Amino acid sequence: MSAETHLSELEEEMAQAVASEDFETAAALRDQIELIRRDVRIMEQPGSDAPQASYLKRQELDPMTTGGGRRVK
Numbered sequence: 001m002s003a004e005t006h007l008s009e010l011e012e013e014m015a016q017a018v019a020s021e022d023f024e025t026a027a028a029l030r031d032q033i034e035l036i037r038r039d040v041r042i043m044e045q046p047g048s049d050a051p052q053a054s055y056l057k058r059q060e061l062d063p064m065t066t067g068g069g070r071r072v073k
Contacts, residue, residue, distance in 0.1 A: 017029060
């Protein structure tokens with residue numbers, strides 16, 4: 001399954017969750033969609049064919065949760 005197809009399915013699930021007023025599920029799906037979109041953008045960047053490059057690019061830490069504000073790029 002392509003990322004685009006998977007995103008379409010998740011967006012449909014999110015729309016259904018909103019329609020049924022299940023906002024917690026809708027928010028979780030929204031977050032999952034955003035992570036997939038971010039990963040697709042990372043993998044489309046030049047040099048992303050190196051495994052360590054794609055791993056390191058995804059290691060941006062939220063300063064509010066871990067790493068004391070350290071950002072790894």
